[in-house]
Amino acid sequence: MDLNLTSEQQQFRDELRAWLAANVPPPFAGSTNEEEKGEHFEYLRRWQRKVFDAGWAGISWPKEYGGRGAALIEQAILTEEWARAEAPQLINQLGLSLIGPTIIAVGTAEQKARFLPRILSCEEVWCQGFSEPNSGSDVASLATKATLDDDHFIVNGQKIWTSLAHVADWCLLLVRTDPNVPKHKGITALLVDMHSPGVDVRPLKQMNGDASFNEVFFDNVRVPVANVLGEINKGWSTAITTLMNERAHLGTGIYVAFKRNLDQLIAHARQMKRNGKPTAQDPVMRQKLAQAFMELEIFRLTNTRALSKMNNQHVPGPEGSILKIQWSEYNQRFQQIAMETLGPVAQLHGFDNGKWIYDFLRTRANTIEAGTSEIQRNIVAERVLGLPKSYQS
Amino acid sequence: MDFDLSKAQKLLQQSARDFFARECKPERVRALMATDTAFDAELWQAMADQGFTGLIIPEEYGGLGLSLVDLIAVAEEMGRACLPGPFLSTLWAASLIQHAGNEGQRKQYLEPISAGELKATVALLEESADWNPDAVELRAEKDGKEYRLRGAKHFVTDAGIADLIIVVARGDEGLVLLPVEKGATGLTITATPGIDATRKLCTVEFDNVAVPEANALAFTTKTKAALESATDIANVALCAEMLGGMQWTLETTVEYAKTRQQFGKPIGIYQAVQHQCADMFNLTESARSAVYNAAWAVSENEPTAKLAVSVAKGFCSDAAREVGNRGVQIHGGIGFTWEHNIQLYYKRAKSSEIQFGDANYHREEIARRVIDETD
Ligand SMILES: Cc1cc2nc3c(=O)[nH]c(=O)nc-3n(C[C@H](O)[C@H](O)[C@H](O)COP(=O)(O)OP(=O)(O)OC[C@H]3O[C@@H](n4cnc5c(N)ncnc54)[C@H](O)[C@@H]3O)c2cc1C
Numbered sequence: 001m002d003l004n005l006t007s008e009q010q011q012f013r014d015e016l017r018a019w020l021a022a023n024v025p026p027p028f029a030g031s032t033n034e035e036e037k038g039e040h041f042e043y044l045r046r047w048q049r050k051v052f053d054a055g056w057a058g059i060s061w062p063k064e065y066g067g068r069g070a071a072l073i074e075q076a077i078l079t080e081e082w083a084r085a086e087a088p089q090l091i092n093q094l095g096l097s098l099i100g101p102t103i104i105a106v107g108t109a110e111q112k113a114r115f116l117p118r119i120l121s122c123e124e125v126w127c128q129g130f131s132e133p134n135s136g137s138d139v140a141s142l143a144t145k146a147t148l149d150d151d152h153f154i155v156n157g158q159k160i161w162t163s164l165a166h167v168a169d170w171c172l173l174l175v176r177t178d179p180n181v182p183k184h185k186g187i188t189a190l191l192v193d194m195h196s197p198g199v200d201v202r203p204l205k206q207m208n209g210d211a212s213f214n215e216v217f218f219d220n221v222r223v224p225v226a227n228v229l230g231e232i233n234k235g236w237s238t239a240i241t242t243l244m245n246e247r248a249h250l251g252t253g254i255y256v257a258f259k260r261n262l263d264q265l266i267a268h269a270r271q272m273k274r275n276g277k278p279t280a281q282d283p284v285m286r287q288k289l290a291q292a293f294m295e296l297e298i299f300r301l302t303n304t305r306a307l308s309k310m311n312n313q314h315v316p317g318p319e320g321s322i323l324k325i326q327w328s329e330y331n332q333r334f335q336q337i338a339m340e341t342l343g344p345v346a347q348l349h350g351f352d353n354g355k356w357i358y359d360f361l362r363t364r365a366n367t368i369e370a371g372t373s374e375i376q377r378n379i380v381a382e383r384v385l386g387l388p389k390s391y392q393s
Numbered sequence: 394m395d396f397d398l399s400k401a402q403k404l405l406q407q408s409a410r411d412f413f414a415r416e417c418k419p420e421r422v423r424a425l426m427a428t429d430t431a432f433d434a435e436l437w438q439a440m441a442d443q444g445f446t447g448l449i450i451p452e453e454y455g456g457l458g459l460s461l462v463d464l465i466a467v468a469e470e471m472g473r474a475c476l477p478g479p480f481l482s483t484l485w486a487a488s489l490i491q492h493a494g495n496e497g498q499r500k501q502y503l504e505p506i507s508a509g510e511l512k513a514t515v516a517l518l519e520e521s522a523d524w525n526p527d528a529v530e531l532r533a534e535k536d537g538k539e540y541r542l543r544g545a546k547h548f549v550t551d552a553g554i555a556d557l558i559i560v561v562a563r564g565d566e567g568l569v570l571l572p573v574e575k576g577a578t579g580l581t582i583t584a585t586p587g588i589d590a591t592r593k594l595c596t597v598e599f600d601n602v603a604v605p606e607a608n609a610l611a612f613t614t615k616t617k618a619a620l621e622s623a624t625d626i627a628n629v630a631l632c633a634e635m636l637g638g639m640q641w642t643l644e645t646t647v648e649y650a651k652t653r654q655q656f657g658k659p660i661g662i663y664q665a666v667q668h669q670c671a672d673m674f675n676l677t678e679s680a681r682s683a684v685y686n687a688a689w690a691v692s693e694n695e696p697t698a699k700l701a702v703s704v705a706k707g708f709c710s711d712a713a714r715e716v717g718n719r720g721v722q723i724h725g726g727i728g729f730t731w732e733h734n735i736q737l738y739y740k741r742a743k744s745s746e747i748q749f750g751d752a753n754y755h756r757e758e759i760a761r762r763v764i765d766e767t768d
Contacts, residue, residue: 001402001462002395003689009394073394266764280764283757290756293763294704301396301682308396322675374664380674381667385647388662 005077012070013077019054020085028088031353033210041167044091048122051090057120058096061104065116072311076304083259093253094164095119095126099172101245102189106230106238111191115170127168127194129159129216130239136161137375138393139174140183140236144218146175146190148225153177153190155198155221161369165201165214168194172242173223178233187235191227198222208361243371254327255300258334261359262292265338272342279341288337295333299326321384325376328366335360396685398466406466412443413474419734422475426590426737430554431477432512441509445480449626450487454499455507461626461692465633465684472637475737477591479512479551481634481748485627486513486559493570493611493619502557502572513557515623516546516597524750526561526568526620531599533562533569538606540564540571542579542599550748552582552595559610560599561620568617570610577602589744591737625691625702628749632684632705635713635745638738639677642720645735646670649724660723669719676712683708700762707755713742 005013028043051057052066060075061067068074082089090096100119103111118124135142144157155175165171171192178186194201198221203211230238266289269280279285303323338346338356345351346360367373381387398406416439425431440446448464450456457463464484471480483506490502490513505511521528533540542562552558560571573580579600587594611619647670650661660666687705690698717739721728728735750758 001398001685001689003686004693005394269764286760286764287753287756289764290707290759293759294707294756297704298679298683298708301686302679305396305682305685308394312395312397322671322678325671325675326679374668377668377671378664380671381661381664385667385670385674387647387650387667387670388659390662390664390667 009073009077012074013081016056016078016081017085019056020081020087023050023054024085024087027086031355033208033354033358037212041091044088045122047088048090048092052121057090058100058116061100061116061120062112065104065112066120067116072307076307079253079255080300083256086260087256089253089257090122092119092122092125094128095124097253098128098242098245099126102172102238102242103229105241108226110226111229115191124169125164125167127162127164127171128242129162129165129171129173129192131161132158133160137372139239140187140393142174142176142187144173144175145179146177146188146223148177149222151225152222153188153225153228155190155192155218155223157218159216159218161204161213162201162216163213163369165194165216166203166211170194171216172229173218174235174239177235181233184236186233187239188232189229189235189238190223191229192221192223196221196223206361207364208358210358210362255296255303258296258299258327258331261338262289262296262334265289265292265341269341274343279343285341288340292330292334292337295326295330299323299330302326321376321380324370325373325380328363328370328373331366332363335363398462398685402463402466405463406470409443409445409467409470410473412439413470413476416440417474417476419475419737422477422591422737425477429584429593430551431591431593432479432551432554433477437478437512438509440480441507446483446509447503447507449484450491450503450507454503456503461629462685462688464630465688468630468633469637469640472634472639472741473641475591475638475641475734475741476634479514479554479592481592481627481631482514482551482555483512484630485515485623486555486557488623488626489515489559489570489620490610492622493616495610498572498608498610511556512551512554513559514549514551514555516549516552516558516560517620517624518548519544519546522548524624524754526617529561529563529568531560531562533560533564533571533604535565535606536603540569540604540606540609542571542573542602542604544599546597546599547585549595549597550592552597553584553593558597560597560604568620570616570620571604572608572610573599573602573604579603587744589740591741592744621699624749625698628702628706629684629687629691631745631748632680632687632709635709635742636677636680636684638742638745639673639680639713639716642716642735642738643670643673643677646673646720646723653725666723669723673716673719676716680705680709680712700759703755703758703762706749707752707759710746710750710752710755714746717742 025047028040032040055068059068059070059078060072063069100116103115130139132142132144146153146155171194173190173192175188175190176186177188198219200217202215204213204215205211270278272279274282339360342356346356382389416436425433444457445467447456448459448467449461452458487503487506490498519530531544533542542560556575558573560573562569562571579602581598583596585594585596650666650670651659653660683705687701690701720735724735727733
């Protein structure tokens with residue numbers, strides 16, 4: 001075991017640290033709640049462009065597509081430096097952490113050249129069209145269908161809960177191309193231009209008032225066969241690649257945001273008063289804040305362990321499968337601690353631009369999106385611990 | 394960077410696992426628990442022959458001179474086997490001698506410890522049961538060229554079998570570390586049986602016990618720092634043992650869930666059982682991340698070492714208990730019996746939770762470092 005950085009890794013870190021020190025923009029002045037809307041979105045898009053131009057976006061991606069071909073460990077270093085510098089997150093998250101890696105894994109040379117650099121630069125924003133009204137956890141039961149018409153697929157059907165669809169230029173869409181075979185064998189993954197005729201995006205309002213996910217309707221939408229990602233009717237294996245990345249990679253970016261929230265909360269606790277003393281001196285709140293620190297630290301360490309294992313052995317270890325459970329459930333506990341720390345003002349829209357209630361409510365979705373906590377536990381039980389399957393998936 | 398045990402460390406761990414599977418079977422553990430000291434001279438000597446008693450003692454004093462990361466690979470296996478006896482106490486005392494002793498004292502004590510000829514412990518806690526060395530009140534009165542100890546220490550692990558007790562006392566100059574040998578005049582050791590019979594607790598009373606001034610381990614302000622460093626090492630080893638206990642409980646429970654049948658099916662097919670197993674896995678792997686990190690940080694003298702130790706002990710304290718809770722639950726009635734071995738691990742997890750401070754204690758330590766110290 002050696003958690004020291006090699007001299008190359010140190011050099012990488014120093015270079016990055018210097019770049020961040022010189023380039024991180026001042027925090028966005030307005031409300032940061034709805035990051036994919038309006039001026040905040042443009043602020044984040046400009047930031048990603050800057051990051052891309054300097055070569056810090058998607059560093060583990062191959063050089064020819066705008067990455068650096070860097071090792072996963074460098075990705076972990078980047079995460080920590082990002083948190084340390086309080087730099088904004090990159091907005092094209094689905095492209096960066098799920099769809100890009102899937103294209104790298106199974107895409108054609110043309111697809112890689114066409115799509116990857118534009119994901120990194122944020123020139124094209126991506127969304128993920130997997131879930132349907134009747135196919136959530138059991139996504140392989142999906143019904144949106146595509147029929148072949150010469151060199152095009154004609155897509156008809158509906159997706160739901162599609163994050164970012166309202167700003168997305170492209171969508172990784174799962175469709176049924178053969179209804180006469182077992183459900184996993186008749187699915188195809190398509191790269192769909194969201195500006196195509198017949199695509200209709202309708203925002204869905206969430207419990208926190210935001211509308212960052214949508215219903216998406218497809219009415220005879222034409223998609224060139226060249227946009228099949230992977231093979232026709234082998235879309236489930238493409239989807240699995242995406243879902244594995246979703247579970248493994250989202251962790252890295254998420255730590256940045258979570259550490260920042262915790263630091264902000266501790267700063268508030270030092271300023272605010274409870275029983276005539278700073279809240280940070282209240283013995284009960286100290287216990288809770290320390291517990292949050294401990295859990296977040298363990299998430300960081302487990303994430304680094306998982307990356308280290310993938311880096312050295314090129315297969316994800318069992319640690320990877322618990323990261324989703326860890327971050328989502330941590331965040332729910334953390335937001336409750338934040339509510340308690342801040343006291344009655346926490347509930348006000350006027351306090352910190354309503355950030356804390358927004359986040360408090362938003363965390364309810366954390367254990368639903370990207371595979372529910374129940375599904376994650378099923379996966380750990382069956383695939384990692386080898387317990388018998390509780391149902392036929 | 395490599396956040397995993399090295400090949401050599403994994404080999405060491407495997408050989409320790411094989412050793413304890415052979416030498417420390419549950420029947421032997423139970424037999425030792427029923428004794429006054431939980432000590433088995435033959436087992437101890439076999440451990441010494443493996444080098445386990447001197448793993449991190451420098452080679453010049455007969456040890457293997459390995460790092461704390463090597464040690465946790467072995468300590469995890471001690472936890473898996475629920476090893477009874479004074480390993481942890483002796484490690485704590487040896488680390489204290491290594492940090493605070495002079496050349497002569499190191500030679501005098503560390504060589505026989507490495508060889509398995511000397512068992513030792515540290516007497517720190519008093520009636521206040523506070524792990525913070527600042528709470529120590531036991532007086533070390535100067536009387537010519539001697540210290541005189543009067544008072545009592547509590548919760549002293551393995552004092553009944555220790556050849557040497559390092560007593561943390563308060564002299565006029567501050568904290569002093571006084572080695573008291575077995576059989577010293579005025580020394581009374583009384584067993585105080587507790588929940589975990591694999592590591593015996595004792596009250597140690599001092600009725601004017603004399604210790605020559607020259608024998609004191611350290612006179613300087615470094616006493617407290619040395620004590621803290623030694624405790625960090627023993628604490629990380631304890632966390633690794635706890636990890637081994639969690640791993641045993643997880644594996645045993647998952648195995649049971651695969652074989653026990655109810656309603657015509659293995660109980661492991663039911664999600665209520667599956668999800669508890671998944672939680673046990675999550676807790677165990679989380680503990681592993683924290684323990685590896687703490688061992689590395691302490692052995693490298695990282696500035697974050699103390700924080701890393703508190704994160705590890707704070708987490709393991711709650712996690713080991715919770716893994717035990719789930720494990721007992723999934724075993725059903727058999728899990729509540731004296732006969733099933735899970736009770737041994739359950740009790741050990743409880744005493745380990747308390748040793749060197751529980752989660753509440755370490756959360757406050759974390760708070761002091763993270764909330765109070767602004768950069
Ligand atoms: C904020 C947010 C953003 C999202 N973004 C996207 C996106 O961009 N693209 C996309 O495709 N999807 C997205 N989703 C959808 C998300 O992936 C689904 O909501 C999720 O997979 C669950 O599906 P469902 O909502 O249909 O619930 P269901 O699958 O109907 O589940 C309902 C409940 O039943 C439980 N359950 C279901 N099956 C089992 C089982 N076998 N064992 C035990 N319990 C079970 C679930 O855990 C859950 O508690 C998003 C969701 C949210 C909340």
